[in-house]
Amino acid sequence: GSIDGDPPAAMRYTECRLEKVTESLLSDIDKDTVNFQDNYDGREQEPVVLPARFPNLLVNGSGGIAVGMATNIPPHNLGEVIDGCVALIDNPAIELSELMELIPGPDFPTGGIILGRNGINSAYTTGRGSVIMRGRATIEPMRGDREAIIITEIPYQVNKASMIEKMAELVRDKRIDGISDLRDESDREGYRVVVELKRDDE
Numbered sequence: 001g002s003i004d005g006d007p008p009a010a011m012r013y014t015e016c017r018l019e020k021v022t023e024s025l026l027s028d029i030d031k032d033t034v035n036f037q038d039n040y041d042g043r044e045q046e047p048v049v050l051p052a053r054f055p056n057l058l059v060n061g062s063g064g065i066a067v068g069m070a071t072n073i074p075p076h077n078l079g080e081v082i083d084g085c086v087a088l089i090d091n092p093a094i095e096l097s098e099l100m101e102l103i104p105g106p107d108f109p110t111g112g113i114i115l116g117r118n119g120i121n122s123a124y125t126t127g128r129g130s131v132i133m134r135g136r137a138t139i140e141p142m143r144g145d146r147e148a149i150i151i152t153e154i155p156y157q158v159n160k161a162s163m164i165e166k167m168a169e170l171v172r173d174k175r176i177d178g179i180s181d182l183r184d185e186s187d188r189e190g191y192r193v194v195v196e197l198k199r200d201d202e
Helices: 020-026 056-060 078-090 096-102 118-126 160-172
Strands: 036-038 045-047 062-066 069-073 136-142 146-153 179-184 193-197
Touching (some): 160 179
Antiparallel strands (some): 136 146, 146 193
């Protein structure tokens, strides 16, 4: 998978390796720190949970639906979460407002701008809340007295390819005017969707 919604590759092409941070999830697994259970066919034992040394659930987030319940935890900044954990260990009675000075809100891998703090405050206070986001864009001058809108960040879980396709469809249907070209110049360095404007359009 990817930000463009690509399907995973076939098994023969797929390789993986553990990141260095996984040492913090596995380092004490042989020290009887967590319970083990049978795997799916009973041939192996597997840990019920990993002995994580940091709150991985908060850092990487989680989303899922089960019978009668659902969860949707956004990802957070690793450094901020560690600072919050240290503060909580030092002072178990720490106030939420003090903790939120260290962890001000979610930190999304695709960037984007969070609009308002009410949803974050509600989520951290009650466990329920919503975060409203928008992308980040700048205006760049082009040749011929024209300008382009450069989208460099998009909201979390927005499929970039679908977003570009929807924009192109709106232009084709003449529901959006003033766009002369639309292209994806994203690379390993980051996102860059270019929306070229017609002359004299802003």
